[in-house]
Amino acid sequence: MVIVYGLLAALVALFLFEQARQLYKLNTVNNLIRTYEHDVENPKLIDEMYDFCLKDRKLKKVMAKHNPTKEDFDKLYHKLLLWTNFRKYRRFVPISSFFAVYSLDYLLSHKDMDAYDLSKKMCNFFNI
Numbered sequence: 001m002v003i004v005y006g007l008l009a010a011l012v013a014l015f016l017f018e019q020a021r022q023l024y025k026l027n028t029v030n031n032l033i034r035t036y037e038h039d040v041e042n043p044k045l046i047d048e049m050y051d052f053c054l055k056d057r058k059l060k061k062v063m064a065k066h067n068p069t070k071e072d073f074d075k076l077y078h079k080l081l082l083w084t085n086f087r088k089y090r091r092f093v094p095i096s097s098f099f100a101v102y103s104l105d106y107l108l109s110h111k112d113m114d115a116y117d118l119s120k121k122m123c124n125f126f127n128i
């Protein structure tokens with residue numbers, strides 16, 4: 001019985017840790033959107049997104065897999081900005097796309113894709 005309670009406690013701790021990490025990430029994304037939504041050409045945005053992706057436990061695995069540069073982030077960001085320079089609810093696709101594991105992996109795997117198709121895929125990912 002002690003093992004069951006120990007396992008339950010470990011699962012609860014893992015759940016709380018993951019929820020705290022997710023809330024931190026969502027808070028960071030919302031702060032970036034609020035700060036740079038109307039200042040889309042500010043170079044500090046790319047630096048902040050790139051640094052966060054290198055530090056996040058899940059996103060850094062995608063970063064290690066593709067080994068992108070800040071220039072790759074800038075190129076992808078500007079491609080997304082061409083067709084998705086609008087905000088819907090709490091999402092701003094050019095920024096939000098870099099903070100989900102699947103979308104970041106897709107962006108880095110298809111960095112040479114044309115801007116329209118890439119933007120369409122990210123809008124579909126976010127149900128926009």
